Amino acid sequence: MGEGTGTPAVELRGVSRQFRRRRTSLLTPAPVVDAVRDVSVTVARGERFGIVGESGSGKSTLLRLVSGLDQPTAGEILVEGRPVHDQPARRLGWLRETLQLVFQDPMSSLDPRMRVRDIVAEPLVAQGRHDNRERVHELLEAVGMSAEAADRYPHQFSGGQRQRISVARALAPGPDILVADEPVSALDVSVRAQVLNLIDEVVDGFDLTLIFVSHDLSVVRHVCDRVAVMRRGEFVEVAPTEQLWNDPQHPYTQQLLAAVPDLHGALAGRTARDLAADVARRGQDGAGTG
């Protein structure tokens, strides 16, 4: 892209999004819900930025805003220096090439009536590129699937494989920024590590900026350099991952950390395989940060 390296990948300035609830009375005005409240943050190019929070904290709303799928009620959103917040969908063509999404539920994020080939090619077709056969095969191989997968339907794959297909679709237009919305939350614990590793590889290999949302701090810790803790629409704490993990400042962060499963959880019924996966993950984390 033309911008200098100094331009941040994503910049939010005082972003808020209010939703109006359905009126419950003729006399009182419709109640307003603040899904996102005055969020400001800058994500540098190449950074791996995590957002953690419980369900309903506004994480997904924030992602929709950044992806231009929704408009903020206040504030500015810049992606690679260009405004997203005040643009109608038809003028965000450039954003589709810059920023792509991976969704939570691998069952519902792939159209059951489309072949994998058409699913992966969709962002390309949307840009008017129609002869995508080779490109689709390349993409599938890049995410560890065989090119034969292209002629099959989503239901013929496991959750982990479907998430790989999602990643392939996200990579199709050659984006600079990958936004992942709880990409492993719906997966079996046994395949989580694989998908996380894939995202890790892809972000490295394609030189991407990553914005990764999860309710699970231990998952975010595995892939992110810096984490924002979100609660009731606000960022309560933003810090480098290890710092946040070892020395949480905000009481809510401390609570979240206390909720991360540990050995006690394991003794309370987690299986040996889960444990092994955990140990492997910790080991990799140690090596990664050393």
Place this chain on the structure above:
Amino acid sequence: MSEVGRAWGRRLNPSLVVGGVLVTAIVVLALVSYVWTPWPPMRVLPVEAYQTPNAEHWLGTDRFRRDVFTQILVGARTTLYVGLVAVGVAAVVGVPLGILAAMSPGWLGQVVMRTNDVLLAFPALLLAIMFAALYGGSTRVAMIAIGIATIPAFARITRSGALGVMKSEYVVAARAAGRSPLAIAWRHVLPNVAGLVIVQASVSFAIAILAEAALAYLGLGTPTGQASWGRMLYEAQTTLRSAPHLALVPGAAIALSVLGFNLFGDGLRDWLDPRLERR
């Protein structure tokens, strides 16, 4: 690339086979009537009236000395024509309206659905009778009326299906991929509501056949002198006791065709669904 193309090689289900045989039978009857009928159609013959089935007249003759089997053959045309017109009108208007209503969150969707509710309040037969009064009784007018009265059924079922599709992450993904609303409607919404629409079409086809029979019976649809199973039933009622076969034959034809279209629609829906494909 079409759904039907992809579906080849999948196991056929019993509904589809039985329904398909019945539907094919009606189509064959209608086609045969264009090239051959045992006796000249709708012609008063120099033979005895009220014959029971025999070698000369396979299904007997009616009180006007017409050959019943010939009338059944020619009447199959009316039946198919009726279903195609009514379902065609209803689906071509109703499905896009339903998708539009589901995809436009604001007032437009509301206007479409409320208009729909108003239309839904009109019984199909009443509308057909009104049309017959205004434009004269003919099969086409009656069926356009039945088609218009069936639009809300298509719009509703399409909308409810499309609302579900619009909530799915693959539509969000398509938007994030930069797909236009029209492309989303065509590539994602329509294929995913097609199953619902096909079932609705087959049910409506059956209802249209019945409605035509009912209107012909009331003397409002197909005019005298044209073959229609409903008319045959109507003409048979005075002689129900003395010549029951005159009512039983068209009655059975109507029942079998209604059953056939219902089964066919059910079977088709299952057959077209890639999720039910055997791995």
